[in-house]
Amino acid sequence: MSSAALPETAHPEAPCPAGPKRAKLVEATPETRALTLMIAEDDPVSRGLLAFCTGELFKEVLLAENGRQALSLFRERKPDLVLTDQVMPGLTGLELMEAIRAEGDRTPVILMTTVHDRVLLQAINQGVDRFVPKPFDLAHLVRTLTTVAAEVVNRRVVERHREQEVELLRYRDAYNALQQESARRKERHVVRHDLLHRVLDGAGTRWAINVSFAPRDIMCGDGYSVRQLSDGRQLIFLVDAMGSGMSASLTAMLTTSFFNYQVDRLHRWQNFDLATLLECFREYLASVLLEEEVLSCGFLLIDLKREELEAALFALPPLLLRRVDGSVEKIPGGNPPLASYPTPFRAYKLSLKDAANLLVMTDGVTDAPLKEGGIYREVLEEDFRSTPTLLGLKKRFLERTAPGDLDDLSVLHLRRLDFPSQWTWSGRPELSLCGLGRLIESFLKALAGEIEVAQKQLDEVELMLSEALTNAFEHGCLGLERYEKQKLLESGDFEGALAALPLPPGAGISLNATLWRGAQAPLLLIEVLDSGSGIPAAALNAGCARESLSGRGLAMIGRLCDSLFTGGPGGHLFILKTLDQGDGDAD
Known part of the structure; x- marks a missing residue:
């Protein structure tokens, strides 16, 4: 055996003793010309012969004198x-x-050996690619090398094609993602909610409108629009197009867009009424629906000053109406789905004088399969009775239904904000951070004395009040802008700097609370008013900049409560939270 030396590289120009016979046997192929071969052989004569015989086959031949060098x-x-x-x-x-395989490398290994049985079996188990017996036959060696080289090249071609296919799929995925995001933006542009997070004034009673809109796919067959009319009334549209995918999505977007188009031009109508709008809508459907298509939809015209609602529902699930005393009514629409041809329809009116809240929804909600069998319409009324808010109903829905089988889900919720109640509370704090803390402490003590509430929920109420009252004090009473508050926070003595600011004349804050027990779970309604200019409704939806040190309180309140609304005059925040009664020491 020779001592270890630096690796060698074969030289194809060395003379070949085999002459013409070698030229015939050792004929390079396109596969071998593109590859590099490494030869590990400790015998100098054998190593030189192997290098000489393979030098013209491969692009390069590397030589090693022993295993470690190899x-x-x-x-x-x-x-x-x-x-x-x-x-x-x-x-x-x-x-x-074994060392090569341990590094995860699948480079083909051809083993030359005179040993049989045990070594061959071990080599097979370790994944050797080919055997060449020693002493080797040149023709057999060349055939083996060219065969393995062709396998390497073919495998690389397959891998390259696979990579190209993966890259193509990535491009398609990126393109599809771009199209989906464009579709989402278009959908968000078409659906409208003029009254999002806004308190609506009625005849001595305040109201609000919530929407839960959960499309199953980008191509959604549901749509809605909540519009404020110039005469003070509200007009709501809810649509559920037949089928799914692109066709249903187009129908939903076209009909919702037409509804918004008509609403934007109602000032041209001398006397607006729901029946006239429905006639225009049916004429439009005749031009966009296929002969076999039908459309489920609903129109609600709300007059809060008169406390009445006019509705026309077409193949939508019945309205659910809860009265202030907790009783629930189910009111069917009574109209078949709309089609491309005219059909008679009826609208009906409801009094809202003693209404607590009202639900209208698509059949994706009512027909959702339950985990235990059946469909959700069988338990919908029970859940509506037990939960006073839309968020609570949504939680019950998700607990009961099988998530993988859900359709598009759309629910519109009209709710009263002022209730007759056996328990109310109000207070005005001293205008300082300590004064706010004392007011919160007094309120929580009164609430705990009225109803047994889990400690976790009391902590959440305390945090919401702290954020709401602090916002009212800093922005409403002191008139601090966000950039001014950020400077004070960065000064290092925020409380001292805040206390040094002068209060404007007439500055004040009041906290009012009501506990309504019209559902199985009590509802806490908290109202925070201040003397400031008020919070725009858009601020409750837009969130705040990540880099800002202030302005995050509203987002935190939104995460902890069921609903959050704002309205004037002045700063006015309305917070709704369902209370789960239980052990006051519960986590």
Whole structure:
């Protein structure tokens, strides 16, 4: 055995003793010309002969004198094929292959050996690609090398095609994602909610409108629009197009867009009424619906000054109306779905004088399958009775239904904000941070004395009040802008700097609370008023900048409560939270 030396590279120009016979046997192929071969052989004569015979086959031939040198050379140069002797100093051929495989490399290894049985079995178990018996036959060696080289090239072609396919799929995914985001933006542009987070004034009673809109896919068959009319009334549209996918989505977007188009031009109508709007809508449907298509939809015209509602529902689930005393009515629409041809319809009127809240929804809600079997309409009324808010109903819905089988889900919720109640509370704080803390402490003590509430919920109420009252004090009473508050926070003595600011004449804050027990779960309604200019409704939806140190209180309140509304005059925040009665020491 020779001592270790630097790796060698074969020289194709060396003379070949075999002459014409060698030229015939050792004929390079396109596959071998593109590859590098590493030969690990400790015998100098055999190594030189192998290098001489394979030099014209491959782009480059690397030579190693022993197993350890071969492993080092492999790691450095990453050859395409390995031809190795079994019996070598340092590492045997099998140990060399084991070390290569341990690094996760699948480079083909061809083993030259005179040993049989045990070594062959071990080599097979370790994943050797080919055997070449020693002493080797040149023709057999060349055939083996060219066969393995062709396999390497073919495998790389397949891998390259696979990578190209993956890249194409990534491009398609990116394109589809872009189109989906464009569709989302268009959908958000078409659906309208003029009254989002806004308190609405009625005849001595305040109201609000919530919407829960949960499309199953980007191509959504549901749509809605909540519009404020110039005469003070509200007009609501809810649509559920037949089928799914692109066709249903187009129908929903077209009909919602037409509804908004008509509402934006109502000032041209001398006397607006729901029946006239429905006639215009049916004429439009005749031009966009296919002969076999039908449309489920609903129109609600709300007059809060007169405390009445006019509705026309077409194949939508019945309205659910809860009265202030907690009783629930189910009011069917009575109209078939709309089609491209005219059909008679009826609208009906409801009194809202003693209404607590009202739900209208698409059949994706009522027909959702329950986890235990059946559909959600079987338990909808029970859940509506037990939960006073839309968020609470949504939680009950998600607990009961099988998530993988849901359709598009759309629910519109009209609710009263002023209730006759056996328990009310009000207070005005001293205008300082300490004064706000004392007011919160007094309120929580009174609430705990009236109703047993889990400690976790009391903590959430305390946090909401702290954020709401602090916002009223800083922005409403002191008139601090966000950038001014941020400067004070960065000064290091925020409370001291805040206390030094002068209060304007007439500055004040009041806290009012009502506990309504018209549902199985009590509802806490909190009203925070201040002398400031008020909070725009958009601020409750837009969130705040990540880099800002202030302005995050409203977002925190929104996460902890069921609903959050704002309205004037002055700063006016309305917070609704369902209370789960239970052990006052519960987590």
